[in-house]
Amino acid sequence: MRFIILIVFSFFLISIQSTLLNRLGILEIKPDLTLIVTYFVGIYNRLMIPYSVDIRNNRNISLYFNDPQVSGMVTGAIMGFLLDMVSGVIIGPNLISKSTIGFLSGKFSQNIFKIDAGINAILILILSIIDGIINYVFLNIFWYAYPIVELFTRIILIQPLYNSILGTVMLMLFKYLYHTFRVKERGLI
Amino acid sequence: MLQFLLRYKKVAILFLIILFSFLWMSLQSRTLKNQPILNHIANFIALPIERGIVSISGGIIHLWDRYIYAVKTFSENQRFKEEIEKLKGEMAQHMEILEENKRLRQLLMLKESETRYVTAARVIGRDPTNWFRIVTVNKGRDDGVHKDMVVVTPSGVVGKIFQPGPHYSKVLLITDIQSTISVRIQHTRDEGIVEGKGTDRCHLKYIPHSVDLKINDAVITSGLDNIYPAGLFVGYISKINKKGGSGLFQEIEIIPGVRLNRIEEVAIIDNRKEQRR
Numbered sequence: 347m348r349f350i351i352l353i354v355f356s357f358f359l360i361s362i363q364s365t366l367l368n369r370l371g372i373l374e375i376k377p378d379l380t381l382i383v384t385y386f387v388g389i390y391n392r393l394m395i396p397y398s399v400d401i402r403n404n405r406n407i408s409l410y411f412n413d414p415q416v417s418g419m420v421t422g423a424i425m426g427f428l429l430d431m432v433s434g435v436i437i438g439p440n441l442i443s444k445s446t447i448g449f450l451s452g453k454f455s456q457n458i459f460k461i462d463a464g465i466n467a468i469l470i471l472i473l474s475i476i477d478g479i480i481n482y483v484f485l486n487i488f489w490y491a492y493p494i495v496e497l498f499t500r501i502i503l504i505q506p507l508y509n510s511i512l513g514t515v516m517l518m519l520f521k522y523l524y525h526t527f528r529v530k531e532r533g534l535i
Numbered sequence: 536m537l538q539f540l541l542r543y544k545k546v547a548i549l550f551l552i553i554l555f556s557f558l559w560m561s562l563q564s565r566t567l568k569n570q571p572i573l574n575h576i577a578n579f580i581a582l583p584i585e586r587g588i589v590s591i592s593g594g595i596i597h598l599w600d601r602y603i604y605a606v607k608t609f610s611e612n613q614r615f616k617e618e619i620e621k622l623k624g625e626m627a628q629h630m631e632i633l634e635e636n637k638r639l640r641q642l643l644m645l646k647e648s649e650t651r652y653v654t655a656a657r658v659i660g661r662d663p664t665n666w667f668r669i670v671t672v673n674k675g676r677d678d679g680v681h682k683d684m685v686v687v688t689p690s691g692v693v694g695k696i697f698q699p700g701p702h703y704s705k706v707l708l709i710t711d712i713q714s715t716i717s718v719r720i721q722h723t724r725d726e727g728i729v730e731g732k733g734t735d736r737c738h739l740k741y742i743p744h745s746v747d748l749k750i751n752d753a754v755i756t757s758g759l760d761n762i763y764p765a766g767l768f769v770g771y772i773s774k775i776n777k778k779g780g781s782g783l784f785q786e787i788e789i790i791p792g793v794r795l796n797r798i799e800e801v802a803i804i805d806n807r808k809e810q811r812r
Binding site: 357358360361362363364365366368371373374375376378380413415416419423428429431432433434435436437438439440441442445446449481484485487488489490492493500501505 | 545548549552553556557559560561563564571573574576577578580581584585588589592660661662663664665666667669671698705712713732733734735796
């Protein structure tokens with residue numbers, strides 16, 4: 347069931363990326379929502395676990411796995427695979443890059459003690475650059491020789507900055523919703 | 536070995552994903568074929584969601600515009616406000632219809648003048664990644680669309696059908712890195728190849744240094760590639776670098792005649808119709 351929900355959610359994100367995000371493009375470069383969400387799943391997996399246990403039946407009903415690295419990796423693999431499928435050119439580059447991003451963000455969540463907005467922005471920036479490099483390398487090996495100056499710099503420099511800004515805004519929104527949810531749950535309001 | 540794998544099982548899973556993707560990509564690369572079945576399945580699910588998002592977002596934008604308008608005129612007389620709002624809404628609608636009519640009339644004129652015309656189509660989505668310049672249109676094999684048919688607007692060439700589905704088709708834009716068109720400079724009649732840069736521009740290749748070109752010279756299709764019919768407008772020369780080219784040829788940049796990031800309606804034409812005659 348968790349996979350079906352994840353697949354439907356991924357399709358929804360990819361559809362937003364194909365339609366609405368075109369309006370927000372800078373120099374025809376749009377942010378990568380699938381990367382940002384994969385990062386969030388990896389890095390904030392531990393926050394989701396308390397909400398994932400069905401106490402009556404004592405079983406895990408989470409969308410996510412207990413391990414942040416596995417959660418990030420599985421989410422990244424599914425999102426990357428579907429992104430490649432919808433794109434329809436070559437299947438593989440996003441599957442590898444997003445799985446790696448999920449794995450790394452899970453690893454970061456275990457090793458970084460405090461993750462605030464600034465750290466988040468830097469991490470998304472670094473992971474977006476890694477994502478761009480992986481895509482660039484595999485597309486060059488298996489598909490077409492991309493010009494390094496024009497395309498590489500746009501996708502390796504502009505897109506990470508854009509992802510970083512959007513990721514930070516999304517984080518603030520999530521934090522606000524999370525905080526409101528927790529306060530309501532405790533019966534404080 | 537087993538103990539080692541169990542100890543590093545997460546790394547092993549990632550390694551397996553990479554290995555699997557690597558093998559699959561090498562297979563796709565060797566056959567130079569993408570995965571049309573998987574792509575059709577993905578688009579079968581994604582396209583209705585995309586259509587829904589487009590129609591809902593259109594409604595929200597319309598509502599937002601109305602809201603902004605209402606806020607601006609808050610201090611005005613209520614009757615005037617309602618009247619103006621109503622008139623402005625109607626006018627915006629009429630303008631939209633007028634603009635659409637203009638575009639469709641141009642497409643209709645193209646249909647009447649173009650013997651190779653197959654169908655008109657609407658752009659419903661773009662590639663979700665930033666690596667490919669591909670758009671999705673709402674006509675497919677059921678409407679008579681096939682691979683390598685040419686996509687145009689009254690302003691010039693848009694691209695070619697790259698992957699036709701049953702009710703949709705993927706169009707490879709002329710700015711995509713994989714796109715090549717055989718072209719001719721209109722006033723000098725010199726031939727070259729236009730290649731996409733992956734941005735909003737194209738390269739014009741294989742024009743010798745001896746050819747005297749000017750900025751804004753028009754570039755048209757030559758028809759020698761057997762895909763694009765001769766005489767279609769491709770774009771204008773925007774930059775000439777005689778020193779920067781590789782060896783024998785000049786380095787030339789082209790701005791496409793069509794604003795590819797703003798296209799809404801296109802016409803699909805079949806070059807083979809003329810070749811069969």
